[in-house]
Amino acid sequence: MTTIEDAAGAVRETGGELRAGGTDVMTRTTGPLVDLLGVPGLRGVTWRPDGSAAIGALTTIADLLADDRLTAAYPALAATAAAVATPQIRNVATVGGNLLQRNRCWYLRTPGFSCHHTGGDACPAREGAHLYSAVIDQGPCVAPHPSSLAVALLTYGATADVHGRSPLGIADLYGDGGDPTRDHRLAPGEILQTVRMPVPAPSERAAYRRATSRETAEWPLAEAAARLTLDGDTITSAAVAVGGVARTPLLLPEVAEALLGKPAAEETLAAAADLATARATPLPQTAYKLPLLRTTVLDTLTAACTPRQGSMGVPPL
Ligand SMILES: Cc1cc2nc3c(=O)[nH]c(=O)nc-3n(C[C@H](O)[C@H](O)[C@H](O)COP(=O)(O)OP(=O)(O)OC[C@H]3O[C@@H](n4cnc5c(N)ncnc54)[C@H](O)[C@@H]3O)c2cc1C
Ligand code: SF4
Numbered sequence: 001m002t003t004i005e006d007a008a009g010a011v012r013e014t015g016g017e018l019r020a021g022g023t024d025v026m027t028r029t030t031g032p033l034v035d036l037l038g039v040p041g042l043r044g045v046t047w048r049p050d051g052s053a054a055i056g057a058l059t060t061i062a063d064l065l066a067d068d069r070l071t072a073a074y075p076a077l078a079a080t081a082a083a084v085a086t087p088q089i090r091n092v093a094t095v096g097g098n099l100l101q102r103n104r105c106w107y108l109r110t111p112g113f114s115c116h117h118t119g120g121d122a123c124p125a126r127e128g129a130h131l132y133s134a135v136i137d138q139g140p141c142v143a144p145h146p147s148s149l150a151v152a153l154l155t156y157g158a159t160a161d162v163h164g165r166s167p168l169g170i171a172d173l174y175g176d177g178g179d180p181t182r183d184h185r186l187a188p189g190e191i192l193q194t195v196r197m198p199v200p201a202p203s204e205r206a207a208y209r210r211a212t213s214r215e216t217a218e219w220p221l222a223e224a225a226a227r228l229t230l231d232g233d234t235i236t237s238a239a240v241a242v243g244g245v246a247r248t249p250l251l252l253p254e255v256a257e258a259l260l261g262k263p264a265a266e267e268t269l270a271a272a273a274d275l276a277t278a279r280a281t282p283l284p285q286t287a288y289k290l291p292l293l294r295t296t297v298l299d300t301l302t303a304a305c306t307p308r309q310g311s312m313g314v315p316p317l
Contacts, residue, residue, distance in 0.1 A: 002038060004163050004191050010034040011189035018191065020058055020215035021092040023085075024101040028109060028290055042096075042193060045070055045151030053197045061149075062087070064095070074197055076206035077305075078226045080152040083210055086217045096192040098149045099173060100184050101161070104132075104219060116140045116180035123180070125282065132221065134153075135282040135289045136246040138177030142283060143247065145174065145183065146219055150249035152208055153195065154225040154241035161194040162186060170195075170249075177247030201237075204229045207303035210244075211292040220244040222293040224300040228259065235259045235268070240301070243284055244277065255297060265306040271300035 011018060016032030019025050025033065036042065036058060043058040045067050053070055064070060064081045071078035084090060084098070107113040107124045114120035125133055126142055133142040150170055159167045173192075174187050186192065206227040210220035223243040229236050238256040243249045258272035276297040277290045 002040075004039055004042075004193070006165065007034050007036055008189040008191055009037055015188075017188070020097040021060065022097075023093045024097060026231050027103060029237065036096075036191070043094075050199050054200045055095055055195045055197065057192045057194060057299040058094050061085075061090040061093050061095065061098065064198045065090070074152075074156060074199045074206070076155060076208045076227055077149070077152040077197075079206075080148050080223075080225060083208065083223075084148050087309035089217075091213075095149060095195060099147050099153075099170075099195075100186065100192065101146050103141075103183050104146050105141075108143065114249045114287035117143070119181065129285070130216060130283050131285045132219075133283055133284045133286050133294065134246050135277075135280045136250065137281045137283070138247040139180060141177075141180035141247055144219075144244050145177075145246065145248050147249060148210070148220065148223055148243055150174070151223055151243035152206075152225040154249055154251050155225045155239040155241065157198055161196065163191045163193055165190070167196070171251065174248040188276055201229050203231070204237075205304045207300050209296050209300040211296050222289055222296045224293075224297045226297075226300045226304045228264075228301075228304050230264055230305070233263045233265075235262055235264055235305075240272075240276075240297065242293065242297065245280075245289060252276060252297075259301070266302075269298060269301040269305065273301060 011034050014032040016034050017025055018036050019033040020036050042056045044056050046054045051249040061084055078257050089170050105125055107115055113124055116123050134144050153170045159171055161167055173184050208225045210223035212218045212220050222245050226240045228238045238259040241251045254275045255272045258275055262268040267282045273294050276294050280290055
């Protein structure tokens with residue numbers, strides 16, 4: 001495809017799906033697929049005069065990690081990117097594909113099951129095996145959202161340019177999680193072009209942490225990103241987001257509010273982390289995620305407040 005309009009038109013005509021790196025879509029459909037890789041102008045990082053970055057949707061996760069200016073300006077995004085999948089996958093997986101990938105529910109990905117997500121009237125995971133499912137229950141579907149980059153981007157207040165639309169906040173890509181049939185709110189053929197980052201604040205600190213069932217190549221059981229600014233020892237702004245625990249990547253304003261105006265001390269961070277589970281109503285097999293979520297949020301806040309550590313959460317593999 002040579003233009004965005006051609007690609008969007010091809011999806012509408014064929015009823016197919018867009019393919020960027022293909023690491024998600026190729027594992028669950030045989031097509032028709034409309035390749036985005038040939039569309040010019042969608043890959044790479046550009047910088048605006050105010051010092052903020054615009055990331056093209058076809059920029060690979062490896063490209064993000066190779067960009068020293070980007071990793072310095074947005075350390076929680078860099079730490080998150082470094083933790084995603086494997087070097088091989090990061091070489092082809094794109095930022096747009098990461099944000100818009102389909103959930104990993106094993107009932108969804110095993111032929112023969114019908115569920116709310118595919119237009120059925122039941123959720124076999126809710127009644128069956130749901131060990132990796134949500135603990136913050138947002139609606140009929142309990143598959144956690146798989147995008148880690150979205151968690152970091154939420155803390156940065158990043159926005160998304162979708163062709164033919166006004167800019168959307170990252171949270172607007174996902175809505176409230178109440179629609180079980182969709183993992184994001186873009187219509188077929190709508191194309192994410194760019195993710196726009198804010199101007200980094202001089203005194204900001206950020207970190208990312210995850211809890212996993214194995215060291216690499218695994219989606220997290222719980223993950224968190226935090227972005228804070230400090231005036232001396234006092235926390236003057238905070239954004240905390242979590243993933244792996246809800247149908248959408250989720251900002252936790254209750255945790256952020258508990259930090260504001262307080263000293264960046266152990267007791268403050270522990271009290272704020274306690275609130276990470278305030279909205280949780282776990283399923284029978286997901287209650288084990290509650291302490292993981294609290295600890296992951298606490299570790300993330302502690303890393304963000306610790307000089308030197310306070311920028312990177314996970315070293316690149
Ligand atoms: C072992 C393993 C571990 C993983 N661990 C993690 C993890 O910890 N965290 C995490 O976040 N991910 C993880 N992943 C998922 C991986 O990051 C995604 O598969 C990848 O980011 C998808 O990007 P892609 O470019 O290959 O997308 P594709 O497969 O090409 O596309 C994915 C979806 O997005 C749509 N799409 C793509 N680009 C656009 C666009 N510009 N506009 C509109 N729609 C678009 C496609 O139509 C498709 O529906 C893991 C994957 C594997 C295999
Ligand atoms: S509704 Fe969601 S959680 Fe339930 S089986 Fe379908 S994809 Fe899985």
